Amino acid sequence: MSLLTKDEYMALAADLDMPSGAFIDGSFRAAQSGATFATANPATGGELAQVAACGAADVDFAVQKARDAFDDGRWSRLHPSERKDILIRLTKLLTRNARELAVMESLDSGKTIYDCETVDLPETIHCIKWHAELIDKIYDQVAPASDDHIAMVVREPIGVVGLVLPWNFPLLMLAWKVAPALAAGCCVVVKPAEETSLTALRFAELAMEAGVPRGVLNVVTGSGPDVGEPIGRHMDIDMVSFTGSTVTGKRFLGYAGESNAKEVVLEMGGKNPAIVMEDAENLDRVAQHVVNGAFWNMGENCSATSRLIVHAAIKDELMERIAQHTRTWGVGDPLDPETRVGALVSPAHFDKVCGYLDKAGTTLLGGTAKDGFVEPTVIALASNDDPLARDEIFGPVLSVIEVSSFDEAIAVANDTDYGLCASLFTANAKRAIRGARMLRAGTVTVNSFGEGDIATPFGGFKQSGFGGRDNSIHAHDQYTQLKTIWIDLSDDEDEAVD
């Protein structure tokens, strides 16, 4: 789809119909308390809509509706190909409404319309399609057993699941979780981040239009303590899948332990290194990958390259090229299709990022921050112990650490509490493979930046992840549980049972 002009996007934005109530049991509803909160455009501060400020009573109601839907089998017991057809219909409705959703996403999150149109919407749709296509192609297993028995190992949907979402990719993270959950036959209670509730609500409405039965996909809006915690502690939710900060992710382990020992899958923060060795080829291309990794989505990305670990022998040349490419990343109005760096998601998050800029040592590039916008910034660090090298900043800030050997580079890269992603740039094949094995991260890219794609599992080592993976066929493991069915086939009914 070709992009529109800024004026055309602004006209679309002015005409958007914003959803407001929570979406429970197939319709929009006010919070039971009647409370609402404002969701604002981070680029202007202007209010976009009032959203239902739900609480524990609304979570209870949504869980009860999801449980009813799960138990009567209106979704879980549909023929797999029927579930597939409904989700494929959803992808068609999403495609038809992609432009409206892209504009809504950009307005609510500060993300650039360029990214919303070229990445978030296409990947959201592709993710739903990929998991839908899988539904009627997964087989169960028969285990080795004696001739007198058959031992079946089947996967069953885990039941009612809570999906607690972040604000950095509101629709795409919804898709990463809701697509395999619905594909598996689960019923879901989604809690979008309070900064970015709008597209999840519109998504739920389109899912209903596509034929997802009422009660199967519920969206409960509100704050972490008011909605996230009741989901985490709910006695009738079987599993929670969360993406967000490590601090909040760990809380879900506590909630589960103090309630019904529900299963918990956590996709948390990262402090992702890019190692560039002295033998890396095509430093201009390396620089493009590093700049893209660091500044794409304003650095509000769990897999963002936030530490550049560079060999001293090529540092000056690489930094020159990084500077050239960074200058092409224009900061500005997210609805201008030329903009590559939009607004940070909220004033609170802007203040957090600025706090790190204030503490920064030697700023090599950028450093300007104003009214919610932060210029792509590169900072030289003397040591990997600096808070800028240890904390997840989640802004367009790249720290640079110089090293003088391969082993030192790997040691610095692994010297972090996180372990989500890492990249390694080298022309030496043995080093590439050895390095990929030595790096303690869930995804290692060699001579590129990225997260793999929908077909590869995504999740972290150490404090970046817990309990499972998003994406790929492995995502289904989160939303299903194994059952053994052991059947006696012996025909001698008189034989003693021992």
Ligand SMILES: NC(=O)C1=CN([C@@H]2O[C@H](COP(=O)(O)OP(=O)(O)OC[C@H]3O[C@@H](n4cnc5c(N)ncnc54)[C@H](O)[C@@H]3O)[C@@H](O)[C@H]2O)C=CC1
């Ligand atoms: N891994 C990732 O993709 C993300 C990482 N972050 C990191 O987290 C930092 C803080 O951002 P936040 O929005 O505050 O992240 P957060 O982790 O607190 O929020 C993520 C989700 O958890 C919910 N939540 C918050 N507090 C909760 C609680 N006490 N109980 C249950 N649910 C709760 C939120 O409402 C939201 O839906 C960012 O600066 C960034 O470093 C934030 C968003 C995404």
Ligand code: BAL
């Ligand atoms: N990059 C997608 C996953 C995340 O940021 O949470």
